[in-house]
Amino acid sequence: MxxxxxxxxxxxxTYPAFTEVMYELMNNKVAKEAIYKELKISFSHAVEFFGLDEEQVKVFKERERALSPKEKxxxxxxxxxxxxxxxxxxxxxxxxxxxxxxxxxxxxxxxxxxxxxxxxxxxxxxxxxxxxxxxxxxxxxxxxxxxxxxxxxxxxxxxxxxxxxxxxxxxxxxxxxxxxxxxxxx
Known part of the structure; x- marks a missing residue:
């Protein structure tokens, strides 16, 4: 096959790690379950859904890239x-x-x-x-x-x-x- x-x-x-990064980025104000749900649709969907600006997207990507592969x-x-x-x-x-x-x-x-x-x-x-x-x-x-x-x-x-x-x-x-x-x- x-x-x-x-x-x-x-x-x-990888989504639990992505969720944790976004949770911290949003100052722990949105439930992790809600973040996970929107991220599973797509990252761009979650960005729009939560109203993240360009700087927040940049910070998210930097933090996510800095994670060890062990966390993914x-x-x-x-x-x-x-x-x-x-x-x-x-x-x-x-x-x-x-x-x-x-x-x-x-x-x-x-x-x-x-x-x-x-x-x-x-x-x-x-x-x-x-x-x-x-x-x-x-x-x-x-x-x-x-x-x-x-x-x-x-x-x-x-x-x-x-x-x-x-x-x-x-x-x-x-x-x-x-x-x-x-x-x-x-």
Whole structure:
């Protein structure tokens, strides 16, 4: 099986760290659960929802980048899935250097044939250009993400889709844990 993976919230459990940074940025005045919920839609959505200005966005990004990869660990069992699939690629909005820092920390770069990062010049999701590019090169079967934003472009190009820890309508498969990956994805 050849799989396209989203990064944040799909391979790595980064949203708790993002939530903590935004919580501190907003002087602990908004509940962490509310921040998490809006961030899971998208960062730009959360910025607009909470009315953050350019300086606050800049500070958020600086603080988030300063976090150790240890605070952005992988989800349980995902490494076992990566070991058993044929090809794995990543499509993320995260800058390449940040992706590589986390992959290097966990020694996971070996699992990925290619990475399209946020600074590679492709339009942002849900535009399908990066998915088309990766599919043409790697003959993908499945796209896995944690948000609808991750599966819309996959659907557009005819890939099967899986939402991780998200029950929103529109995916072909749904997973709460990667322990169930091969039982759910057939």
């Amino acid at each position: 050849n799989v396209l993976w989203d990064f944040d919230g799909t391979l790595f459990n 660990g992988p989800f349980p069992y995902v490494e076992e899935v990566l070991q058993k699939t044929n090809v794995n690629v990543i499509m993320t909005h995260k800058p390449r250097n940040e992706v590589m820092a986390i992959l290097d920390y966990y020694d996971w770069h070996k699992y990925f044939s290619e990475i399209v990062a946020g600074d590679d010049g492709f339009p942002r999701k849900p535009d399908s250009a990066s998915y088309r590019y990766l599919h043409k090169r790697h003959h993908l079967d499945l796209a896995v993400g944690d948000r609808l934003l991750d599966i819309i472009p996959a659907k557009e190009i005819g890939l099967s889709t899986c939402l991780f820890q998200n029950e929103a309508k529109g995916a072909d498969y749904y997973l709460q844990s990667y322990q169930d990956f091969f039982a759910v994805i057939k």
